[in-house]
Amino acid sequence: MRGYQLFEAVLVTVCTLVSPVCCHNVSSEETTLNSTAADFDSFRAKFQRIYEVSGDEYNRRRLFYQNATKRHMYLNSFSTGPQSAKYGINQFSDLSQKEFRDLYLRAIYDRTPLFSGLSLKQLPAKFDWRDKAVVAPVQNQQSCGSCWAFSVVGAIQSVQAIGGSQLEQLSVQQIVDCSYQNEGCDGGSTTRALKWLKQTSVKLVTQSEYPYKAKTGICHFFSQSHGGVVIKNFTAHDFSGQEEAMMGQLVEHGPLAAIVDAVSWQDYLGGIIQHHCSSKWSNHAVLVVGYDTTGEIPYWIVQNSWGTRWGNEGYVYIKIGGNICGIADSAAAVFL
Incomplete structure (x- = not known):
């Protein structure tokens, strides 16, 4: 640290x-x-x-x-x-920096291999999965360090919708309670959660069947005949110095579950973050849903899990290039 x-x-x-x-x-x-x-x-x-x-x-x-x-x-x-x-006054302004970190920045960064694949040619200058109605509304993790679970679930439900299914909110609480390699509201890793989902073939049920409680509970199991979403595979890579390749992964595979340094986000109001964020010190999980390179400052479009009153109606924009906030340190794509 x-x-x-x-x-x-x-x-x-x-x-x-x-x-x-x-x-x-x-x-x-x-x-x-x-x-x-x-x-x-x-x-x-x-x-x-x-x-x-x-x-x-x-x-x-x-x-x-x-x-x-x-x-x-x-x-x-x-x-x-x-x-x-x-940066200015928002809902976190009466928290100390330590309280903010302890409550909201609980993601665990697991090192991922450098991306060595091919980059897509002729990427669109602007791409946003929200335009295709496959990104669920912004959620609020509340006083629970479950950002890692929201990130993973966000990616899964978007990929399911991209595949032709109706977009529906899947259960974050199921992963918080049942992903035994993680610590529930005390923090977790996106890659560990994805490994657990893949290895166990757990069926992720809807949020209405397993609602979010903002606290760690006892895992509720469902019968094998119960419906749900199963992930077949996932990839997680370090795209440092290769953010154009990361753009290609997003376009090709869907929204990406990413790990970032969000210490300065306690005070974020809007605009494109270009400073105050480190790489390799990641502490928060988010969902990258798009990018825009048409303006003077190219930026990632990132969905957060702190409610719609934070940032740009729940979103944050991060400059593309230079691995700002560690946005390229670890980005995972899901396959169903």
């Missing part, structure tokens, strides 16, 4: 030297607020925080909120280019 600790140390040092500021001209619902008591109370009302004004919890959360506004000045100081990401 030395690389991450260095980033955090620099961030804390800089933030202690600056005064709170707001970022401007952000067309997101999560608009930046001042760090006054009145604005903190507005934040509490907006995000339905129930801690009492006179209590210690209120003072702790207000301090974290004030610290967040200092972070935003540092993060936004790099965002001077076209379509740059903006």
Whole structure:
């Protein structure tokens, strides 16, 4: 974790030297607020925080909120280019950085082999699986470190729909409870979950049959005759330095389950992330559903699992090239 600790140390040092500021001209619902008591109370009302004004919890959360506004000045100081990401107040602004990591960044990065296959020729300049109605709506993992399961399920249900089946939300809770090589809400690996699904031929049932509870439970087994989706195989590769090949994999096989460094995403409001993210220190799992290279800054289109009030209605855009946020460190494609 030395690389991450260095980033955090620099961030804390800089933030202690600056005064709170707001970022401007952000067309997101999560608009930046001042760090006054009145604005903190507005934040509490907006995000339905129930801690009492006179209590210690209120003072702790207000301090974290004030610290967040200092972070935003540092993060936004790099965002001077076209379509740059903006950082400000959102639903995570009253969490300390440690709390945020412990609650939401629980994915385990397993090293994958470098991609050595052929790249697709004549890729489209822009491609988005949402345009083909095969990407399910953004979900919310809540206070459960289950991003790894949401990423895997997102890929599976999209590939099933690409194959001609009706798009339906499959059970994340089934993988959280039953993938014994992972730790449920305490974290997990996308590749381990995919290996478990492949080796056991477990039938993934619908979310309505096995609903999400945002906590680890006892695995519920279904009979062999019960319907469900079985994966036949998957591939997981490191596309570092080969993001064009990764684009080809997405076009050819469907949305990709990827692992990223999302430390700075605590404060993300919108725009294209071009800084503040490392590679090889991945801690969060997401679903890459498309890309766009038609503008000045090419970017990946990435579905997150923190609800639609976060980022770009639940999505984040990451610059293509340079392995920003480690987006190419490990990307998995599913085969049914």
